[in-house]
Amino acid sequence: MASPRPRIWVSQPLFDDIVDQLAAHCDVDAVREVTVHAPEAVAAALREADGALVTLNERIGAAELAQAPKLRAVANVGVGYNNLDIAALDAAGVIATNTPDVLTETTADLGFALLMAAARRITESERWLREGRWRQWSFSTMLGADVHGSTLGILGMGRIGQAIARRGHHGFGMEVLYHNRSRLPEDVERGVGASYVEFDALLARSDHLVLVLPYSKDSHHIIDAAALARMKPTATLVNIARGGLVDELALADALAGGRLAAAGLDVYEGEPEVRPELLALRNVVLTPHIGSASLATRRAMVQLAVDNLLAALGLGDNAGRPANPVTAKKATGAITGAGKAATGKR
Ligand code: 8YV
Numbered sequence: 001m002a003s004p005r006p007r008i009w010v011s012q013p014l015f016d017d018i019v020d021q022l023a024a025h026c027d028v029d030a031v032r033e034v035t036v037h038a039p040e041a042v043a044a045a046l047r048e049a050d051g052a053l054v055t056l057n058e059r060i061g062a063a064e065l066a067q068a069p070k071l072r073a074v075a076n077v078g079v080g081y082n083n084l085d086i087a088a089l090d091a092a093g094v095i096a097t098n099t100p101d102v103l104t105e106t107t108a109d110l111g112f113a114l115l116m117a118a119a120r121r122i123t124e125s126e127r128w129l130r131e132g133r134w135r136q137w138s139f140s141t142m143l144g145a146d147v148h149g150s151t152l153g154i155l156g157m158g159r160i161g162q163a164i165a166r167r168g169h170h171g172f173g174m175e176v177l178y179h180n181r182s183r184l185p186e187d188v189e190r191g192v193g194a195s196y197v198e199f200d201a202l203l204a205r206s207d208h209l210v211l212v213l214p215y216s217k218d219s220h221h222i223i224d225a226a227a228l229a230r231m232k233p234t235a236t237l238v239n240i241a242r243g244g245l246v247d248e249l250a251l252a253d254a255l256a257g258g259r260l261a262a263a264g265l266d267v268y269e270g271e272p273e274v275r276p277e278l279l280a281l282r283n284v285v286l287t288p289h290i291g292s293a294s295l296a297t298r299r300a301m302v303q304l305a306v307d308n309l310l311a312a313l314g315l316g317d318n319a320g321r322p323a324n325p326v327t328a329k330k331a332t333g334a335i336t337g338a339g340k341a342a343t344g345k346r
Contacts, residue, residue: 005025005026005027006025006026006027006050006051006072006313006315007026007027007028007029007048007049007050007051007070008022008026008027008028008029008049008050008051008052008053008309009029009031009045009046009049009051009052009053009054010022010028010029010030010031010052010053011031011035011037011042011045011052011053011054011055011057011058012031012034012035012054012055012057012058013030013031013032013033013034014053014077014302015298015299015302016030018299018302018303018306019053019302019306021306021310022053022306022309022310025310025313025315025316026050026051026313026315029045029049036057037057037058039059039063039064042058042059042060042064043063043064043067043068044067046060046064046065046067046068046071047067047068048070049068049070049071050070050071050072050073050313051071051072051073051074051075051309051312051313052071052073052074052075052309053075053077053305053306053309054074054075054076054077054083055076055077055078055083056076056078056080056082056083057083058083059083059084059085060074060083060084060085060088060089061084061085061088062085062088062091062092065085065088065089065091065092065094068092071092071094072093072094072095072312072313073094073095073096073097073309073312073313073322074089074094074095074096074097075096075097075305075306075308075309075312076096076097076098076099076305076326077099077301077302077305078098078099078292078301079098079099079100079103079107079160079292080098080214080215080241080242081096081098081326082214082215082216082242084096084326086326086327089327089329090327090328090329093329094327094329095312095322095325095327095329095330096325096326096327097305097308097309097312097322097323097324097325097326098324098326099300099301099304099305099308099324100159100324101159102297102300102301102304103160103291103292103297103300103301104159104160104163105163106291106292106293106294106296106297107160107163107240107291107292108160108163108164108166108167110240110266110287110290110291110292110293111160111164111210111212111238111240111291112164112167112168114238114240114264114265114266114285114287115147115152115208115210115236115238115264116147117264117285118236118237118238118262118263118264118283118284118285119144119145119146119147119208119236119261119262120144120145120147121142121144121262121283122285123285124142124282124283124285125142127282128142144262145207145208145234145236145261145262146207147172147174147208148172148173148174149172149173149174150174150175150207150208151174151175151176151177151205151206151207151208152164152165152168152169152172152174152175152176152177152206152207152208152210153177153178153179153202153203153205153206153207153208153209153210154176154177154178154179154194154209154210154212155178155179155180155199155202155209155210155211155212155213155222156180156211156212156213156214156241157178157179157180157184157194157212158180158212158213158214160212160240161178161180161210161212161213162184162188162192162194164210164212165178165192165193165194166191166192166193168193169192169193169194170193175195176192176193176194176195177194177195177196177197177201177202177205177206178194178195178196178197178202179196179197179198179199179201179202180196180213183196184196200230203227203230203231204230204231204232206231206232206235207232207234207235207236208235208236208237208238209231209235209236209237209238210238210239210240211223211237211238211239211240211241211245211246212240212241213241213245214241214242215241215242215244215245219244219245220244220245221244221245221246221247222245222246223237223239223245223246223247223250223251224247224250225247225250225253225254228250228251228254228259228260229254229259231260233258233259233260233261234261235260235261236260236261236262236263236264237251237260237262237263237264238263238264238265239263239264239265239266239267240266240267240291241267242267243265243267243268243269243270243271244269246265246269248268248269248275248277248278249275249277251263251278252275252277252278252281252284253277255281255283255284256277256281261283262283262284262285263283263284263285264284264285264287265278265284265285265286265287266287266288266289266290266291267289267291268289271288271289272288272289274286304323304324307322307323308322308323308324308325309322311323312325
């Protein structure tokens with residue numbers, strides 16, 4: 001007896017022309033409007049699903065999986081996958097995948113844009129100008145910090161961290177320091193022009209510190225009041241990874257009290273809510289989680305997620321060989337294949 005076509009839940013509107021590729025093999029239930037799904041709604045949507053294409057907004061853990069007996073694969077459209085409980089997915093025998101590589105350079109661009117905007121007070125200057133406060137040019141208007149030739153610190157040295165290091169070293173003549181769970185091989189360090197230092201030295205020596213590490217309970221509030229106190233008062237902090245890495249109230253306090261010069265944030269602890277303490281500050285540049293938001297990159301992410309989902313379900317050209325598994329289980333369906341080992345690195 002021919003097995004029925006797998007049912008797929010697509011949690012948000014993505015790119016229809018790419019998502020439609022699933023329809024060649026599967027029955028697709030695609031959400032047509034941007035939706036905040038309550039956990040019960042995610043569970044209900046997964047109840048009949050064999051596979052799911054989801055974004056960082058949909059959390060899938062033990063409770064949702066307990067109600068999803070048919071689920072075999074979850075493709076996350078994003079490199080970070082802290083919305084997925086990997087242990088629970090493994091326990092349930094569900095494969096999960098992410099979308100690394102295709103967003104590396106675009107996200108590094110945004111990291112650098114935030115760094116420059118914060119250090120050179122770009123958005124603050126623009127607001128001041130638009131408010132009609134530029135009455136006379138003055139030598140001391142909007143003095144900021146230099147980016148070229150300064151010391152760039154990178155916390156988390158995966159793919160995006162390395163892309164930022166290359167920009168800093170080769171493009172801006174910066175001294176680049178990094179800290180990571182493990183040190184990079186020497187030839188890689190040399191290639192990106194970065195030197196390994198301990199966490200405390202990174203905090204103390206960086207003129208500009210960029211956070212690019214994965215979020216987990218171990219990295220929760222890694223930048224807290226004590227860490228901020230170890231940074232230079234002239235320094236800039238940039239977060240393009242996950243909001244929970246930073247104690248936002250401590251950050252707002254440091255920025256308000258002149259203990260940190262400026263910050264650039266693309267991610268927030270309670271996004272899409274942004275704390276009023278941050279909104280009130282002039283020396284923080286705020287963007288709405290747009291790290292990977294170029295049209296070409298967002299399309300490449302969705303394409304990769306669709307390819308991963310089909311492959312994980314044992315369908316399509318790469319049946320059984322999804323390129324980016326993040327669970328121990330790498331493939332489901334008739335054919336099983338070895339994918340790349342999950343590293344959890346961004
Ligand atoms: C995505 C991101 O836009 O890839 C990530 O980890 O944070 C962003 O690039 C987001 O995950 C969409 O789901």
